[in-house]
Amino acid sequence: MTLDNSIVYSRPLSVSENFFRCRTASGNYRNFVVTATYNQSLKKKLYVLVKALRKTILEYPILATTVKFDKTVNAFAYVPLKTINLSDILFFEGDEKWLTNGVINENYMKYCNETQFKLYEENVLFKLILVGDFHLSAIFEHTIGDGLVANYFHEVLLKNLAECESIEDAAFETQFGPLVFENIKAEDEIFNFSKDKLYIKNSLPPPIDPFLEDIDLDYSFGDPHFQDKIIPEGFPSKWKGRFDTVDTHDISFKLINFSKQETKIILSKCKEHKVGITSYIEVVHALTLQPIFGDNSFTTHRTAMTLRRHYTPDLAEPPYKKILSDSEYKIFGTSAHMGFVQIFHQ
Numbered sequence: 001m002t003l004d005n006s007i008v009y010s011r012p013l014s015v016s017e018n019f020f021r022c023r024t025a026s027g028n029y030r031n032f033v034v035t036a037t038y039n040q041s042l043k044k045k046l047y048v049l050v051k052a053l054r055k056t057i058l059e060y061p062i063l064a065t066t067v068k069f070d071k072t073v074n075a076f077a078y079v080p081l082k083t084i085n086l087s088d089i090l091f092f093e094g095d096e097k098w099l100t101n102g103v104i105n106e107n108y109m110k111y112c113n114e115t116q117f118k119l120y121e122e123n124v125l126f127k128l129i130l131v132g133d134f135h136l137s138a139i140f141e142h143t144i145g146d147g148l149v150a151n152y153f154h155e156v157l158l159k160n161l162a163e164c165e166s167i168e169d170a171a172f173e174t175q176f177g178p179l180v181f182e183n184i185k186a187e188d189e190i191f192n193f194s195k196d197k198l199y200i201k202n203s204l205p206p207p208i209d210p211f212l213e214d215i216d217l218d219y220s221f222g223d224p225h226f227q228d229k230i231i232p233e234g235f236p237s238k239w240k241g242r243f244d245t246v247d248t249h250d251i252s253f254k255l256i257n258f259s260k261q262e263t264k265i266i267l268s269k270c271k272e273h274k275v276g277i278t279s280y281i282e283v284v285h286a287l288t289l290q291p292i293f294g295d296n297s298f299t300t301h302r303t304a305m306t307l308r309r310h311y312t313p314d315l316a317e318p319p320y321k322k323i324l325s326d327s328e329y330k331i332f333g334t335s336a337h338m339g340f341v342q343i344f345h346q
Helices: 015-025 046-059 106-113 149-166 169-176 193-199 260-273 277-293 318-325
Strands: 002-004 007-012 032-037 065-070 075-080 083-085 090-093 126-131 135-140 189-192 299-306 336-344
Touching (some): 007 065, 032 106, 046 149, 046 169, 135 149
Antiparallel strands (some): 007 075, 065 075, 083 189, 299 336
16 A cells, blocks of 8 residues: 555555456456536536546546556555546547437447456556537446446536636646646646645545455355255256357447436336336346246346445545545445346246
8 A cells, every 4th residue: 555644546456356357357348438418518618627637536546547566565456647648538529420319329339338448557447538519428447446436427527517617727726736728738648646646635445345244254144045045946957058158248248228218217117116227127137038048947147236335434444534434525446246146037
């Protein structure tokens, strides 16, 4: 752990974070992406966007890290990037082929899905694409961000856009350091660790592992009737799969784009039955694939969950207490559970 003035700038990955590192490194994972539509032109107010991005990076320094092997701790770690240029994180696309009726289309989703991030190098692990003037996509590698982080990013950026529009440049520089405000170019530096270290506001997010029970404990507490150990009566065989494992994302992943009206209906059903949308989609997914599974076997499915609810400043090391005590601060990073097992049979 590298810390100065009670701020953690670098730290080893935890056991769970190393899992997600390996998944990215093996090529078996692409990214998380969330696109938000803003009601004011981000392109016309690019200087405000750049100020807000710098402020966001300094408040959430995991955005300015990469994952490397740190010889000083003999482990893979979050390590600050030396520099970040605007062209490293912000990209521009026209809206002609990527929007349908003013909304991003499935072809654009597929385009974003092709984004892969390189670990172990001086590369940023997130990417922003501005489509036209109003549609901003935030794309994250999984080690620095689980499924909530892209949403969080937009919430933070929206707040910072509002603040940066009203703050004078001189006052901004006092709090967040010097920045190019006029004639902005792609090669302009938006972050330099050696120069900007004193402006970093918070520590990296803490690993989730120390806040949970020991990873080596039996999660079922020795209960032979624990729900994912029970084989359904009349279904003694587990589905063996249809194909040999193939490392092809065209086979492994399917993007489904719900329209605004479809999303409204789904959320209404979830509210009616008091279930989360993740659980709803998981069950629909299982029922949809039932003809492939057949009627003679049972299958297991895993529903991923975030574990942020287990963070508490009471159990945190001192450098992390500040961000865990601030109810307005969003915890980036990965605190995802690989999935709670559910067993299905027809």
